[in-house]
Amino acid sequence: xxxxxxxxxxxxxVCLFLSFLVVAPFYMVLINSFKTKGxxxxxxxxxxxxxxxxxxxxxxxKGKLMQGFINSLSYAMIATFAGVLLCAMAAxxxxxxxxxxxxxxxxxxxxxxxxxxxxxxxVRVFQWMHLTNTRTGIIxxxxxxxxxxxxxxxxxxxxxVPVEMDEAAVxxxxxxxxxxxxIIVPLLxxxxxxxxxxxxxxxxxxxxxxxxxxxxxxxxxxxxxxYQFFGKNKNYWNYIFADIILTCIPVIIVYLLGQKYIVGGMxxxxxxx
Amino acid sequence: xxTCAIFxxxxxxxxxxxxxPQWFVIIPLLLYIxxxxxxxxxxxxxxxxxxxxxxxxxxxxxVGLQNYTDIFTSNKDxxxxxxxxFRFTIISNIVKIIPALFLAxxxxxxxxxxxxxxxxxYLPSILPFVIIGLVFRSILNYNNGLLNASLDAIGLGILKxxxxxxxxxxxxxxxxxxxxxxxxxxxxxxxxxxxxxxxxYYEAAEIDGANFWHKLWYVTLPMMKGAIMINLVFGITYGxxxxxxxxxxxxxxxxxxxxVITTYAFQLYSEGQxxxxxxxxxxxxxxxxxxxxxxxxxxxxKEAGQS
Amino acid sequence: MLTIxxxxxxxxxxxxxxxxxxxxxxxxxxYDATISRFEDTYGCTVDxxxxxxxxxxxxxxxxxxxxxxxxxxxxxxxPFAIDSVIVDPEKYCIDFSGADWQNVMPTSRQASCMSGxxxxxxxxxxxxxxxxxxxxxxxxxxxxxxxxxTTYDDLKKDCATIAAKGITPWFMPGADGxxxxxxxxxxxxxxxxxxxTLYDDLNNNKATFADNKKMLEVLGxxxxxxxxxxxxxxxxxxxxxxxxxxxxxxxxxxxxANSSFIKQIQDDTGTKxxxxxxxxxxGDNTWYPTNPAGPTMFGYKGTKNADLVKAFxxxxxxxxxxxxxxxxxxxxxxxxxxxxxxQHWLPEEEEFMKTVDPSKMGISVLQTGTxxxxxxxxxxxxxxVSFCQGxxxxxxxxxxxxTNRAKSAKTAGDPNWK
Numbered sequence: 001x002x003x004x005x006x007x008x009x010x011x012x013x014v015c016l017f018l019s020f021l022v023v024a025p026f027y028m029v030l031i032n033s034f035k036t037k038g039x040x041x042x043x044x045x046x047x048x049x050x051x052x053x054x055x056x057x058x059x060x061x062k063g064k065l066m067q068g069f070i071n072s073l074s075y076a077m078i079a080t081f082a083g084v085l086l087c088a089m090a091a092x093x094x095x096x097x098x099x100x101x102x103x104x105x106x107x108x109x110x111x112x113x114x115x116x117x118x119x120x121x122x123v124r125v126f127q128w129m130h131l132t133n134t135r136t137g138i139i140x141x142x143x144x145x146x147x148x149x150x151x152x153x154x155x156x157x158x159x160x161v162p163v164e165m166d167e168a169a170v171x172x173x174x175x176x177x178x179x180x181x182x183i184i185v186p187l188l189x190x191x192x193x194x195x196x197x198x199x200x201x202x203x204x205x206x207x208x209x210x211x212x213x214x215x216x217x218x219x220x221x222x223x224x225x226x227y228q229f230f231g232k233n234k235n236y237w238n239y240i241f242a243d244i245i246l247t248c249i250p251v252i253i254v255y256l257l258g259q260k261y262i263v264g265g266m267x268x269x270x271x272x273x
Numbered sequence: 274x275x276t277c278a279i280f281x282x283x284x285x286x287x288x289x290x291x292x293x294p295q296w297f298v299i300i301p302l303l304l305y306i307x308x309x310x311x312x313x314x315x316x317x318x319x320x321x322x323x324x325x326x327x328x329x330x331x332x333x334x335x336v337g338l339q340n341y342t343d344i345f346t347s348n349k350d351x352x353x354x355x356x357x358x359f360r361f362t363i364i365s366n367i368v369k370i371i372p373a374l375f376l377a378x379x380x381x382x383x384x385x386x387x388x389x390x391x392x393x394x395y396l397p398s399i400l401p402f403v404i405i406g407l408v409f410r411s412i413l414n415y416n417n418g419l420l421n422a423s424l425d426a427i428g429l430g431i432l433k434x435x436x437x438x439x440x441x442x443x444x445x446x447x448x449x450x451x452x453x454x455x456x457x458x459x460x461x462x463x464x465x466x467x468x469x470x471x472x473x474y475y476e477a478a479e480i481d482g483a484n485f486w487h488k489l490w491y492v493t494l495p496m497m498k499g500a501i502m503i504n505l506v507f508g509i510t511y512g513x514x515x516x517x518x519x520x521x522x523x524x525x526x527x528x529x530x531x532x533v534i535t536t537y538a539f540q541l542y543s544e545g546q547x548x549x550x551x552x553x554x555x556x557x558x559x560x561x562x563x564x565x566x567x568x569x570x571x572x573x574x575k576e577a578g579q580s
Numbered sequence: 581m582l583t584i585x586x587x588x589x590x591x592x593x594x595x596x597x598x599x600x601x602x603x604x605x606x607x608x609x610x611y612d613a614t615i616s617r618f619e620d621t622y623g624c625t626v627d628x629x630x631x632x633x634x635x636x637x638x639x640x641x642x643x644x645x646x647x648x649x650x651x652x653x654x655x656x657x658x659p660f661a662i663d664s665v666i667v668d669p670e671k672y673c674i675d676f677s678g679a680d681w682q683n684v685m686p687t688s689r690q691a692s693c694m695s696g697x698x699x700x701x702x703x704x705x706x707x708x709x710x711x712x713x714x715x716x717x718x719x720x721x722x723x724x725x726x727x728x729x730t731t732y733d734d735l736k737k738d739c740a741t742i743a744a745k746g747i748t749p750w751f752m753p754g755a756d757g758x759x760x761x762x763x764x765x766x767x768x769x770x771x772x773x774x775x776x777t778l779y780d781d782l783n784n785n786k787a788t789f790a791d792n793k794k795m796l797e798v799l800g801x802x803x804x805x806x807x808x809x810x811x812x813x814x815x816x817x818x819x820x821x822x823x824x825x826x827x828x829x830x831x832x833x834x835x836x837a838n839s840s841f842i843k844q845i846q847d848d849t850g851t852k853x854x855x856x857x858x859x860x861x862x863g864d865n866t867w868y869p870t871n872p873a874g875p876t877m878f879g880y881k882g883t884k885n886a887d888l889v890k891a892f893x894x895x896x897x898x899x900x901x902x903x904x905x906x907x908x909x910x911x912x913x914x915x916x917x918x919x920x921x922x923q924h925w926l927p928e929e930e931e932f933m934k935t936v937d938p939s940k941m942g943i944s945v946l947q948t949g950t951x952x953x954x955x956x957x958x959x960x961x962x963x964x965v966s967f968c969q970g971x972x973x974x975x976x977x978x979x980x981x982x983t984n985r986a987k988s989a990k991t992a993g994d995p996n997w998k
Contacts (some may be wrong), residue, residue, distance in 0.1 A: 008384060008385075011379050011382075011384055012384065012385070012386075014379070015379070015380075015384070015386075015390045018376075018390075018394065019390060019393050019394075021453070022393050022394055022396060022397055022453070022457075023393060023396075024419070025397075025400075025405075025408045025409070025412065025453075026396060026400075028408055028411075028412075028419070029400075029404065029408060037848060038824065038825065038828075038847070038848030038849055041821055041822050041824065041825055041848065042417070042822055042825055043407075043408070043411040043821065043822070044417070044419070045419070062609070086300055086301045086304075087301055089297040089298075089301075090297055090298045090300075090301045090302070092293070092297065093293040093294065093295065093297040093298055094298065096289070096292075096293045097289045097290070097293040097295075102298075105298060105302070107566065107569075109301075109302075109305060110565070110566065110569060111562055111566070112305060112309055112310060113506065113507070113510055113565060114510055114558055114561040114562040114565055115309070115310065115313040115314075115558060116313065116316075116514065116554060116558065117309070117312070117313065118312050118313050118315065118316030119638075119642065120316070120642050120645070120646075121311075121312040121313075121315040121316050121319075122308070122312040123642060123646045123648065124312075124315070124646060125307070125308065125311065125312050127646060127647075127648075132648060140304065140308055141308050143304060144304040144305055144307070144308035144309045145308075145309055147301050147304065147305045147309065148305070148309075149507070151301070152503065152506070153462075153503055156498075156499030156500070156502060156503060157465070157466075157469060157499060159499070160469040160499075166292065170292060176291065176292050176293065176294050179292065180297075190465050190468045190469070191465055191469075194461060194462065194464070194465040197461065198458065198461065198462075201398065201399050204399075205399065205401055208635070211631065211635065211639060212639065212642060215599065215601075215629070215643065215648050215649070215650055216599065216627060216629075217599075217627050217628065217629040218627070220629075223401060224632075226401070226403070227604045227630055227631065227632045235821065237407075237821065240404075240407075241404075244400070244401070244404050247401075248396075248399055248400065251399045252392065252396065252399070255392055255395055255399075256388075256392055259388060259391055259392065260388070325991050326641065326664070326665075326667065326991075327667060327991055327992055327993070403632075407821070410755060410817075410819055410821075411821065411822075413817070414814070414817065414818060415813060415814035415817055415818070416812070416813065416814065416818070417822065435813070435814040435816070435817050436817065437755070437816075437817040438754075438755075438814055438816035438817030439817075440969065524757050524958075524962075525962065526755075526757065526816070526962055526965055527754075527816045527817075527965045527966075527969060528962055528963070528965045528966030528969055528971055528972065529962055529963075529966060530971075540958075540959065542638070543637070543958075544955055544956070544984075544987075544988070545664075545955070545988070545991065546987075546991070
């Protein structure tokens with residue numbers, strides 16, 4: 001007992017110290033978002049001489065953040081949801097049914113991890129398909145880009161779901177679709193949620209894709225707004241930091257909600273049944 | 274034995290083609306080819322042309338391997354850029370993967386507030402690179418920066434450095450900031466992996482008298498092959514393709530001390546030499562692909578051997 | 581003095597949308613009021629897209645090549661830029677030749693808006709001294725420095741006096757990557773004075789940067805100041821984010837900046853110190869940094885709203901709009917236009933301009949007066965840092981510039997480089 005408490009105390013101290021290292025730069029961003037332009041340029045940790053809460057309303061208005069927020073949310077939510085689901089289905093089949101074709105396809109998808117996205121040629125493809133300046137087009141690209149990573153990740157974890165579960169369900173009369181959605185998916189939850197969190201953040205912070213694929217600012221994501229305040233002679237650090245805080249909040253929420261689903265030790269009892 | 278016979282019968286029941294329908298794979302395959310692979314390959318094709326900012330005027334011409342030979346006979350010190358890239362890849366992964374593993378293990382057990390800690394450690398990876406560069410260039414500033422000021426405050430003033438301009442410390446600073454940013458991401462994947470390990474394996478090991486290190490070596494690591502492989506492959510591709518963190522912290526400087534392959538490719542692109550830039554990226558792509566696929570093959574074989 | 585009138589509104593543009601592609605820093609919020617009025621006047625909407633500076637040229641090139649460019653786009657223009665950046669203005673730009681507003685711009689700026697006798701662009705920019713030395717006059721006086729340095733030796737002496745008091749003499753934000761090389765390029769006149777046909781020779785491949793005596797001298801002076809610590813202990817690792825506070829806190833005495841920076845220091849820090857301007861004295865320079873360059877806007881030839889674009893250009897040049905743009909530019913003190921508007925020249929600027937010899941304003945800065953040089957701005961800066969850290973020789977810095985320029989010249993098919 002005593003050893004456990006000493007261990008836990010040490011662990012807590014280490015975690016607190018690391019948390020401090022992690023939080024300090026965020027605190028710097030947060031505290032400077034409430035200062036005047038001149039004060040914010042010093043980028044230190046002191047409290048503002050005057051708390052300028054209106055910096056946030058300025059940023060929301062000038063940076064058209066509401067519109068950007070809706071765009072980013074729709075891109076990230078839809079693309080990630082679709083992407084993770086589609087990849088789960090594909091990775092599951094590739095893993096369970098190891099034919100020659102499927103092994104080839106797995107490595108085929110995998111190679112995508114190494115290819116860089118080429119925006120110039122992508123725009124050409126878009127034009128052929130009349131997808132420029134459409135929300136659908138942008139979402140399709142986001143979904144496609146996450147396929148290599150998701151298939152790769154989920155493939156590795158599918159093996160941890162015992163094939164006996166499949167067999168039991170088939171005996172009980174389940175078809176392929178209900179087998180997948182009712183048995184496999186719940187067991188893959190930690191993996192799927194992890195994938196979702198990581199890819200959501202990826203799509204959320206990707207501002208290059210909508211930038212190249214649309215020439216209308218009403219399709220721009222929230223993360224573009226910061227550049228309204230960035231200029232050679234106009235560095236409104238306080239606004240920039242306020243914008244960053246606002247942009248980070250949704251991703252934090254997604255992580256907080258998601259990591260409740262990554263609970264420990266699943267299938268312990270299931271197989272024995 | 275009786276159970277074996279039952280299993281054999283069950284296997285016969287499982288018609289793989291019907292239960293694992295191939296059409297599950299079609300949609301991702303189409304999307305992947307159309308919107309990802311095809312544009313990328315088209316991009317590679319450009320590396321065999323004289324594509325440049327003058328192409329609108331002069332037209333596009335096929336030049337074969339010209340760009341590639343130009344790269345290897347250029348006056349720029351691409352060799353040290355390539356060496357830097359490899360060195361960064363190896364060191365940054367060691368610096369991130371090992372601590373992340375221990376962090377994940379630590380946050381797996383019953384520790385009060387582990388949900389909050391996990392979220393906190395993940396936070397750095399959501400900050401845009403531009404901001405990370407801004408904030409850390411300020412923190413690492415010699416005169417007013419937070420780091421040196423803190424060292425002064427706790428009496429360790431002699432340890433003060435010109436973190437981002439001294440040739441001896443600049444790489445260390447880059448590894449530090451990269452680790453600050455990346456450990457949370459790596460840890461999140463390890464957490465998912467740890468969650469897949471059934472608790473009774475540990476209980477069984479403890480009954481056999483295993484301590485922390487035994488459990489780590491004989492239970493955790495083997496079961497984590499998948500997560501380790503993901504982090505290795507992802508970490509190595511990230512390392513070889515690294516751009517943003519170097520661009521915002523030093524832009525390849527001071528001088529050319531921290532140039533990597535991608536910063537050179539970016540410079541070529543900015544100078545209008547699109548064909549050469551794509552060629553450099555293609556070389557990078559090939560090296561990355563070979564290494565990545567090799568890792569996957571090796572680790573998959575090990576895993577197959579295990580079961 | 582011209583007075584341009586806006587195109588009369590007959591609801592011809594009602595409900596249309598005008599899209600503008602611009603890089604961060606070139607329009608900012610300055611044009612917001614004018615754009616708003618434009619929208620109200622004609623019942624149309626304006627879609628202003630501000631792109632991060634790093635991505636801008638990529639986006640523009642991609643848009644031009646793919647035919648998806650917004651109605652109006654900007655570039656940083658100088659007499660050679662249209663050919664090197666837009667490459668084929670006939671194909672991509674609306675021909676504005678003969679427009680009323682052409683002479684709103686002074687002739688020197690028109691050169692950056694034309695290609696082959698056709699007018700394509702509009703450049704509304706200020707004429708304040710750019711990147712000269714801004715210094716704390718009050719501080720100088722307190723330290724007994726009663727006149728500004730005009731030679732390198734004077735500069736060195738003054739730096740020593742200032743440094744002795746623990747103040748950074750010349751604040752140099754090396755980490756920005758684009759500032760420190762200004763000290764080399766802005767004094768272009770000094771090189772031309774030393775070798776009277778230098779610019780033309782450089783443009784015709786009859787001269788090189790390498791082995792140029794004056795250039796080697798200037799680079800040597802730069803390193804000397806760096807070695808002595810006069811740029812600050814860690815100038816290579818310091819960027820310009822906190823520059824106005826450094827002045828306000830009296831941690832530094834001078835730096836290269838635009839004259840409008842003085843206003844920024846006063847606004848940001850509320851300092852009571854007085855500031856002034858003088859020419860960069862490296863190489864004993866006495867030349868004014870004339871630079872007929874600036875952000876310039878063009879109309880995209882493939883637009884579906886050509887008349888709306890033309891109306892916008894016209895609208896921007898009316899006296900009301902120009903006044904509005906100037907008034908909304910906290911960083912600029914004047915607009916270089918042939919229109920009667922109320923300028924806001926700083927007394928410091930007027931005082932400085934009085935000290936400049938008009939005969940020393942005829943040579944433009946090195947990066948604008950010579951072809952292919954500006955493309956390698958950042959590269960040259962990085963080499964300068966290597967030189968200061970002792971990993972490169974001064975002449976190699978110059979040799980690299982020659983090699984790079986040759987590369988660009990060959991790609992452009994320049995007949996002088998075979």
